[in-house]
Amino acid sequence: MTTKLTIRRPDDWHVHLRDGAMLQGVAQFTARQFARAIVMPNLSPPVTSIEACIAYRNRIMAALPEGSAFTPLMTCYLTDRTDPAEVRRGFTEGVFTAAKLYPAGATTNSDGGVTDVANIRAVLETMAEVGMVLCVHGEVTSAEIDIFDREAVFIEQVLAPLLKDQPGLKVVFEHITTQDAVEFVEAAPANVAATVTPQHLHINRNAMLVGGMRPHAYCLPVAKREKHRLALRAAATRGSTKFFLGTDSAPHTRETKESACGCAGIFNAPFALESYLAVFEAESALDRFEGFASLHGPAFYGLPVNESTITLEKRNCTVPATIMANGEYVVPFHAGETLGWTLVD
Numbered sequence: 001m002t003t004k005l006t007i008r009r010p011d012d013w014h015v016h017l018r019d020g021a022m023l024q025g026v027a028q029f030t031a032r033q034f035a036r037a038i039v040m041p042n043l044s045p046p047v048t049s050i051e052a053c054i055a056y057r058n059r060i061m062a063a064l065p066e067g068s069a070f071t072p073l074m075t076c077y078l079t080d081r082t083d084p085a086e087v088r089r090g091f092t093e094g095v096f097t098a099a100k101l102y103p104a105g106a107t108t109n110s111d112g113g114v115t116d117v118a119n120i121r122a123v124l125e126t127m128a129e130v131g132m133v134l135c136v137h138g139e140v141t142s143a144e145i146d147i148f149d150r151e152a153v154f155i156e157q158v159l160a161p162l163l164k165d166q167p168g169l170k171v172v173f174e175h176i177t178t179q180d181a182v183e184f185v186e187a188a189p190a191n192v193a194a195t196v197t198p199q200h201l202h203i204n205r206n207a208m209l210v211g212g213m214r215p216h217a218y219c220l221p222v223a224k225r226e227k228h229r230l231a232l233r234a235a236a237t238r239g240s241t242k243f244f245l246g247t248d249s250a251p252h253t254r255e256t257k258e259s260a261c262g263c264a265g266i267f268n269a270p271f272a273l274e275s276y277l278a279v280f281e282a283e284s285a286l287d288r289f290e291g292f293a294s295l296h297g298p299a300f301y302g303l304p305v306n307e308s309t310i311t312l313e314k315r316n317c318t319v320p321a322t323i324m325a326n327g328e329y330v331v332p333f334h335a336g337e338t339l340g341w342t343l344v345d
């Protein structure tokens with residue numbers, strides 16, 4: 001029986017580090033587990049320029065614990081008015097690692113997002129030309145589309161046509177939640193990949209709705225039915241280089257989650273690796289964890305793998321009911337549960 005696992009240090013290819021007091025409270029958790037992370041730009045106001053991005057990166061660096069070797073990889077929030085020249089310059093100067101497509105109104109702080117991908121055609125062309133990754137929140141927003149169908153409809157109405165128009169563009173279909181998305185990514189060429197969150201590997205929609213409404217199991221895209229969860233588990237643990245780690249850790253204060261209109265987002269950063277590893281163990285795929293966590297992401301982005309390592313031990317760890325993030329309570333994913341592996345410092 002494996003009781004100790006040492007792998008190259010993982011990266012998180014999708015995280016919300018927030019800003020201000022919350023950033024001060026949560027940055028340490030991601031920095032402890034990961035070498036690098038793709039940092040989402042959905043602040044208020046969003047990070048839409050090189051200047052704003054450099055300033056945000058500096059605030060992240062200032063929020064890291066002393067001596068941290070963590071590197072934030074920054075992203076540009078696309079809007080209907082994004083200037084292709086700004087995206088190109090930000091990428092070539094090393095400020096933007098990727099650009100992020102939020103369909104307007106799809107999720108937290110996406111009101112300034114893109115109303116129609118036709119409006120960013122020149123931006124996408126530029127990105128394809130320079131080899132810059134497009135990160136996509138893949139849900140349509142039309143009122144008449146059922147929330148459980150929004151990802152599958154996005155594939156058909158937006159993503160497939162977009163890739164037809166820009167066949168060379170590197171696209172990360174983020175936080176996928178459906179068998180439809182798994183099948184689409186598997187059938188697509190090598191320039192299309194996906195990230196998978198810990199929550200979508202652990203829970204289906206019952207976790208959110210059975211026995212009472214559970215706001216801390218609510219995120220977007222919402223968890224789907226069990227067959228989709230099983231498809232995601234198979235995809236993530238199969239060893240395919242098209243699927244890699246992206247936590248989508250999205251902290252909101254306990255108050256804003258436990259509300260008449262609760263915010264979407266699950267805060268999983270403090271125990272992300274322990275959470276993923278539980279899945280890989282249950283799927284008898286411990287030997288494939290390093291690929292998912294530390295190798296496939298850098299390969300897709302064209303970045304070097306990390307030289308340093310981390311070690312996880314087969315030892316119980318109990319996730320606290322709440323975490324104090326710089327004066328605000330945040331409820332973590334797996335609150336109050338015990339996980340079978342522990343990241344060794």
Ligand SMILES: NC(=O)N[C@@H](CC(=O)O)C(=O)O
Binds near residue numbers: 042219248250264266
């Ligand atoms: N995943 C979420 O439920 N929420 C994210 C936004 C996002 O990634 O869609 C957030 O910023 O809170």
Ligand SMILES: [Zn+2]
Binds near residue numbers: 107220
């Ligand atoms: Zn999203």
Ligand SMILES: [Zn+2]
Binds near residue numbers: 249
């Ligand atoms: Zn996200």
